[in-house]
Amino acid sequence: MEFLNQLNTAQREAAAHMDGPMMVIAGAGSGKTRVLTYRIAHLIQQGVDPFSVLALTFTNKAAREMTERIATLIGEREARNVWMGTFHSVFARILRAESERFNYDRNFTIYDTADSRSLLKDIILGLGLDDEVYKPASVQGRISAAKNNLLNARDYLEHPEIQSEDQQAGRPRTGEIFQTYENRCARAQAMDFDDLLYRMNVLLRDFPDLLHKYQTRFRYILVDEYQDTNFAQYLIIKQLAARFENLCVVGDDAQSIYGFRGANIQNILNFKKDYPDYKLYKLEQNYRSTRHIVQAANSVIALNSEQIEKTVWTENEPGSKIGIHRLYTDNEEGRFVATRIFDLHNGTQSHFRDFAVLYRTNAQSRSFEESLRKLNIPYKIFGGLSFYQRKEIKDLIAYFRLTANHRDDEAFKRVINYPARGIGKTSLERLIIEAAERETSLWDLLTDPFQPPQTIGNAGLRKMVDFATMIRSFRAELHTRSAHDLALHIARHTGLVHALHSDKSPEGVARYDNIQELLNGIQAFTEQQQQVQPEVLPTLSDFLVDVALLTDADNTETDENSVSLMSIHSAKGLEFAHVFVVGMEEQLFPSQMAMQSRSELEEERRLFYVALTRAEKTCTLSYALTRYRWGQLMQSEPSRFLDEIDPACVDMPSTRERKPTPFSGGAGFEAARKGWRAMPGGSSTPGDPATKGGLPATDAEPSAPKAEEAPASAPPRAGLKRFELPVPPFAGKGSKRLRPNLPEGGETELAEGTVVRHDRFGKGKVVKVEGVAPNQKATVFFPEAGLRQLLLKFAKLQVLEE
DNA sequence: TGGAATGATGTTTTT
DNA sequence: CATCATTCCA
Numbered sequence: 093m094e095f096l097n098q099l100n101t102a103q104r105e106a107a108a109h110m111d112g113p114m115m116v117i118a119g120a121g122s123g124k125t126r127v128l129t130y131r132i133a134h135l136i137q138q139g140v141d142p143f144s145v146l147a148l149t150f151t152n153k154a155a156r157e158m159t160e161r162i163a164t165l166i167g168e169r170e171a172r173n174v175w176m177g178t179f180h181s182v183f184a185r186i187l188r189a190e191s192e193r194f195n196y197d198r199n200f201t202i203y204d205t206a207d208s209r210s211l212l213k214d215i216i217l218g219l220g221l222d223d224e225v226y227k228p229a230s231v232q233g234r235i236s237a238a239k240n241n242l243l244n245a246r247d248y249l250e251h252p253e254i255q256s257e258d259q260q261a262g263r264p265r266t267g268e269i270f271q272t273y274e275n276r277c278a279r280a281q282a283m284d285f286d287d288l289l290y291r292m293n294v295l296l297r298d299f300p301d302l303l304h305k306y307q308t309r310f311r312y313i314l315v316d317e318y319q320d321t322n323f324a325q326y327l328i329i330k331q332l333a334a335r336f337e338n339l340c341v342v343g344d345d346a347q348s349i350y351g352f353r354g355a356n357i358q359n360i361l362n363f364k365k366d367y368p369d370y371k372l373y374k375l376e377q378n379y380r381s382t383r384h385i386v387q388a389a390n391s392v393i394a395l396n397s398e399q400i401e402k403t404v405w406t407e408n409e410p411g412s413k414i415g416i417h418r419l420y421t422d423n424e425e426g427r428f429v430a431t432r433i434f435d436l437h438n439g440t441q442s443h444f445r446d447f448a449v450l451y452r453t454n455a456q457s458r459s460f461e462e463s464l465r466k467l468n469i470p471y472k473i474f475g476g477l478s479f480y481q482r483k484e485i486k487d488l489i490a491y492f493r494l495t496a497n498h499r500d501d502e503a504f505k506r507v508i509n510y511p512a513r514g515i516g517k518t519s520l521e522r523l524i525i526e527a528a529e530r531e532t533s534l535w536d537l538l539t540d541p542f543q544p545p546q547t548i549g550n551a552g553l554r555k556m557v558d559f560a561t562m563i564r565s566f567r568a569e570l571h572t573r574s575a576h577d578l579a580l581h582i583a584r585h586t587g588l589v590h591a592l593h594s595d596k597s598p599e600g601v602a603r604y605d606n607i608q609e610l611l612n613g614i615q616a617f618t619e620q621q622q623q624v625q626p627e628v629l630p631t632l633s634d635f636l637v638d639v640a641l642l643t644d645a646d647n648t649e650t651d652e653n654s655v656s657l658m659s660i661h662s663a664k665g666l667e668f669a670h671v672f673v674v675g676m677e678e679q680l681f682p683s684q685m686a687m688q689s690r691s692e693l694e695e696e697r698r699l700f701y702v703a704l705t706r707a708e709k710t711c712t713l714s715y716a717l718t719r720y721r722w723g724q725l726m727q728s729e730p731s732r733f734l735d736e737i738d739p740a741c742v743d744m745p746s747t748r749e750r751k752p753t754p755f756s757g758g759a760g761f762e763a764a765r766k767g768w769r770a771m772p773g774g775s776s777t778p779g780d781p782a783t784k785g786g787l788p789a790t791d792a793e794p795s796a797p798k799a800e801e802a803p804a805s806a807p808p809r810a811g812l813k814r815f816e817l818p819v820p821p822f823a824g825k826g827s828k829r830l831r832p833n834l835p836e837g838g839e840t841e842l843a844e845g846t847v848v849r850h851d852r853f854g855k856g857k858v859v860k861v862e863g864v865a866p867n868q869k870a871t872v873f874f875p876e877a878g879l880r881q882l883l884l885k886f887a888k889l890q891v892l893e894e
Numbered sequence: 895t896g897g898a899a900t901g902a903t904g905t906t907t908t909t
Numbered sequence: 910c911a912t913c914a915t916t917c918c919a
Binding site: 204286352684 | 895896903904905907908909
């Protein structure tokens, strides 16, 4: 009981809540993790069995930190027994335990995004479709959205609205691809990320005994970052909590930044409908940041129309104002930030780990890496090409996967001839074709004792069979050797270690080191598991469940003293004394991809809010006037977000000047500096649609600052947004965000990928088409003139080829 | 069949 | 500018 006294009143009340549904709306930096951990500790102290507590987070790191914090409150033994993990990892475990209910192998594979994309590409080509029309990535998005709304392939095919959407998008056979994808995954005993949530739902829906079992087991359920849950997650939680309704959700609508992957703020807004007698707690006092930072963040987020009412305030000192810095190039921006860090590090007694550089896209990290390296400042990059996505790591893991689950076709294809063992692509292709004909996995075909593959030459077949024999020999030891032991054996025995070791190029050495690092990681895993459950041998397949769902952010050794470089998304939940938010430019932040609709722009703004509120003491914003993008030098303009900050919190008054409208590319240094006044007659292009300001996003310009009373879910702009699907019929009362039909695409034959000629900009390729007939607009990439937005009624485009 | 050279192509954010 | 994919050659 005493430890609750370390909390403020609001926090304490929330943490002391025992039974019944509750929601905590927690402003940034208001101590929400504290409330979660203290509440769990308190529950256990009050006699609740730790085994009956389930806490769901979005990152493994958050889960680990919470476990640690709880351990310091009530001791490690108790803390360890709380079910704490990400949605995906917890449900993957449960699915593994219950796999026989849906005819899956216990050791099923979890396909990552790359696996499922390559499978999709395979299917698309296999169906004789054009992968330019059916882009694997966008089909993937479509399927993902469907699954997040609990639609399987059959539902998808039977859904008239979806079908007509696909018709109109010119991709009528998407459902067929989905269907095939589903079959192929089943055949390979594989699930993708979305399947984990989908299956979990189906499991609870179709097996009342299991529903009962887990409802009873998880007597207390806590959910972190509730604003980021999607429909599938929402429904799982709802079902699990239905028996006791001891459900605690914590979130901040202002920090909802995963709408693009199906997260639905409505889940927060609807909580009171599902649990009318819920108790609401609000945490509004910010302990993290200075007053200027809090005020700046508040002023920005106030421009969003959809929010839960709350006031974030702080008693902290005002601190220094937000700095805004203009640089001429992206490299200069890198140098600026690095020198700043260097000086601050020397001037104040701060550590390098107190600094973070946050950017919108991972591709921006390069200039900062270079500059930091030059000044000998240690840094660590998060995200981007994650450790687990490196080729050599994926190769080795593919061997592990194939060992655990022979039917994992993606893994099979990856390593059948790596290291080279003389199995060429024709042999493999024949195997693939034959497997498709017989509707079986590659492995099952290859090892079929009665009907071995018919179409492969003798030599090739023999080598393949040898390969299978080797994999089988690994399999035989799956349960007798520890994860690390077997991993090492596989790494050596396959020749992979040898192949990398003999490669003396710098990359080769790095790869070899990475393999070592992976093996060390498995060693650590093995030891850790043995500590938790000494009586059980941690196997390689146990490791695989973990590794599929790991990210770089989970990999950090906290004792490292280095500057953090990361995307704003991955910075969520973290805090740093000194934060640099870089690349504050139109088209970049807000991203050009996210300006189709008001709601997308608002998500970008929340992202900016998240960025600002990571800072404790100082926050520095910067932008560059020119930047390399797609290998091209491009002009850029200061982000509109800079103008949205309350000027009282900003250090550089000159930025208060009125900014040019978006998309006025090519205005030049002078124009960009002086603002839009310099544009007319300047280097701006005649007929440039920018001067028309046709974008909805412009609504948010300072000239019309107060958010109009938009309906709760403003109708999305017509556009190419592919991500949302109508809520499925059995979704019940949930949200009803039916989207109006897209405008008929007729009128023009312009489509993505069309090559056109413009009489000033030359040859270019259509990247995107949007808008309705008279005002239809195309985004075209011209190698000579860069990315341009053109209003079709003005621009005379000549179609060169489809 | 394997590897190197050349050419096309693409950038949001992540479990 | 990178990475990837395809092509071309030994």
